[in-house]
Amino acid sequence: MCDLHDQHEHEHEHGTSQTAAGPQLSRRRIMQLLGAAGVTAAMTAEADPAMAAAADSIVEEAGAYKAPEGLAEDSPAKSSALGWITSNSSRITGLNEEIWEHAELSLREWNSSVAEAGFLEKAGFDVKFGTAGFPTAFTATFSYGSGSPVLGFSGEYDALPGLSQNKGVGHHDPREYIHDPFSPSYGPGHGCGHSALGTAAAAAAAAVAQAAKKHKVPVTVKFFGSTAEEALIGKTYAVSRGVYDGLDAFLDWHPSTANATGWGTSNAMTAVTFTFLGVAGHGGTPLGNKSALDAAVMMATMSEFLREENMAPAARLHWVINNGGDIPNVTPEIAEISYYVREGSTARVQVLLDKVIAISEAAAKASQTKVQHRITSACWNQLPNKAAAELLYDNMRQIGPPAFTAEAHQLAKDLQKSLGLPEVGMHDKVAELTPPNPVFLGGGSTDVADISWNVPTVSMGAALAPIGGKFHTWSTASCAAAAPGRAAVIAAAKYLAATAVDLITQPERLKALKDEFKERTKDVEWKTALPDGYEPPMYEPPAWFLKKTGQKWPPNNITWPPRRVVSNEKFSSLGPELAPQK
Structure with a gap:
């Protein structure tokens, strides 16, 4: 929920991370907001180091910042990784469509997790289910040579309730309509595009692994299949259990209405x-x-x-x-x-x-x-990494925007017409990299944020929904496995894979990420925001799923069955009985 979907015109309730593609505030407006909040930068750093760590120490004047070029370098390994994605594009888009068809809710992604894990197993990854005790969470690992550096990718695959929609249809047309004479409703749907999110990340991880093996490049690639992002449960708890320990960098993306990256924060x-x-x-x-x-x-x-x-x-x-x-x-x-x-x-x-x-x-x-x-x-607010965003942006700029077809643009225009928006189609450019607004104005949230305080993390968005659209809507579900989604998933996979290869083949780039991370976190000690004794909510899996994934129920980190909630209240007293009138 998601919740950070167009961070950089990427709000993942996944949340907004101070838009890299969004407008900059004037200095007067900045001072007004600072005054209204009753804070100064120095006061913020002293009283709330987590907010200070996520902010830039220097406020850039609008138009003064210019993104560096030449960070992303061509290499045989990168060419192989990108080529693998191109040659396997039908498999990749097919996985997206398969997960989209399942449209499974948080903590119950039985078929979706199995499909994604199977894709990675075929790419040579070792897969283990039950990460942090969650039945539908898994960790897939590929290692070559010395196994260093260690790069992580984030995969999500949960849908949202009530957002069922037939794919590629430009008006509201629920795929699953639940008839009830008193309470009609719609089935679940991928209104946040997580079918594409998990698929592109898995494709990027697989491409990096294939390139490393072909060119004998030492690396460990870890893919984390994460449950319940829409409830912001899966990663926050997993981080507290040490699941992401030992990573050198973590690469993340989310479907968006724009193609952009940045180094803003989230709520x-x-x-x-x-x-x-x-x-x-x-x-x-x-x-x-x-x-x-x-x-x-x-x-x-x-x-x-x-x-x-x-x-x-x-x-x-x-x-x-x-x-x-x-x-x-x-x-x-x-x-x-x-x-x-x-x-x-x-x-x-x-x-x-x-x-x-x-x-x-x-x-x-x-x-x-x-x-x-x-x-x-x-969950915490996200810790940004400017060095990572600049490297990712340079790769996005070199690769170019998603290859949207006329069909994709037409669907976008149909949806925009249906929603009362300007009929301008899909975002077919890579938005310029710009500094975040110096005053954080809020937005959504992401469970990737907790990872970002433990390992250098970069996030980006690729356009999957029409310009002006919103996430957590049926219109996004319409796009996710149709022409816009097919283009977005391939582009996102290439952006992530290219950036990962640069981190492997250019040690100075990885060092820059780690140095910035160390500087930003020097005054902050991360501690999970979950309460002491927290037990994550879970659903009991079907027997076939447990057998297929080699798990037993229940995991040892929860109480099962959960405590019942039963009312034992008494009727309210109205006072003494009134005497009859005479």
């Missing part, structure tokens, strides 16, 4: 679910009942009042009532409301989260219910 985030417990009863005789739904509605209403005086420009607060009862004539005994609380750093998230928790307690008191909450995920 830190905590996901929390509040459970209210009341007493059920007949809606026609409601006296004494305790409605858990009333409590959830009151909480939602009160939390909206935080926006004017308690939320800075970087803050985001959004919620959904994910359990509000089943039928109007039964007072809901249990209700749940889930929040994503985002801010520029984990410290700032905690301040806002404490206010949200206080509101839940007020709602429970007012409704005479009981409330409990559980944190389902928590």
Whole structure:
């Protein structure tokens, strides 16, 4: 959720990482925002080192920065890697379409993970399922020679609920429509493009491995098949378990509406679910009942009042009532409301989260219910790496934008017309590399962020959705496995593979990444934002999946079955019985 989808016009709720393709703020506006927040750069560094580490120490004047050229170099290994992607393009796009067809939700990507792992096994990788205890997470490893350096790639493959859409259709046309006379809905769909994300990353990893073997280049390539990105669970927990230890660099991408990279940051985030417990009863005789739904509605209403005086420009607060009862004539005994609380750093998230928790307690008191909450995920803001972005950009510039066909542009225009947007098609350029805005204005979040505090990390976006479109929409699902997605997945694979080869064949480039990482993190000690004793949510896999992947259930890091949530509340008292009138 995703959540960082167009970082650089790449907001992955994956979030926005201070757009590399976006407009720069004027100096006057910068000072206004700094004044409004009541901070200075020095104060920020002292009070919140995580935010300071993610910022540039020097504010570039608009137009003063020029991206360096000549960082990306041609080499036999790079030519082989890019050639492998070209010659295997049908296999690559076929994997994207296969995962798109499955459209499996977070923590339940049974078929999708098996398909991606199988692709890498055929490329010579050793695959092991059950990374960090997650059934659908896996680590694929290829090593040649001394096995150094060690490069990591990130693969995601979860879909989103309610975003089912037939591919290549320019209007809303759900592929899976769930008929219910009281609550019709749509099935899941790849409205964030993770089918393409995992596929392109796997293709890049495979291409680097083939090139290393052919040209006898020492390297270890590790591909991390990650579950539940849309819930920001998979990587945050895996990092806390040491899964990414020992890497020299980590390469990441996300589908976008533009082809761009940059060195901006993202929002830190905590996901929390509040459970209210009341007493059920007949809606026609409601006296004494305790409605858990009333409590959830009151909480939602009160939390909206935080926006004017308690939320800075970087803050985001959004919620959904994910359990509000089943039928109007039964007072809901249990209700749940889930929040994503985002801010520029984990410290700032905690301040806002404490206010949200206080509101839940007020709602429970007012409704005479009981409330409990559980944190389902928590991640840091992303640590950028300018040296990595500059190298990646030089490769993107040399390779060029995705090769969009007339079919891709027409689908984009059809979707833009359907959505009321200018009919301009796909982004068919590589956006210039520009510095991030010096004042972070917030956006989405990514579980890649926790990796970025442990290993030098670079991210980029390749256009998969139309210009002006948004992610987490049916329109993105329409594109993901159609003509736009086919072009994006090949381009993204080439961008990642070319950059990885440069890090292998040019030790000075890898050193620059590591030196910058060391400098940025010198005053910050990363510690997981997950609470002590955290157990990640999981679903029990089907028997066929456990057998195929060689796993046993349950893993040793969770309690199974989970603790039941049962209300034991009493009816509300109305006071002494009234005496009959005489």
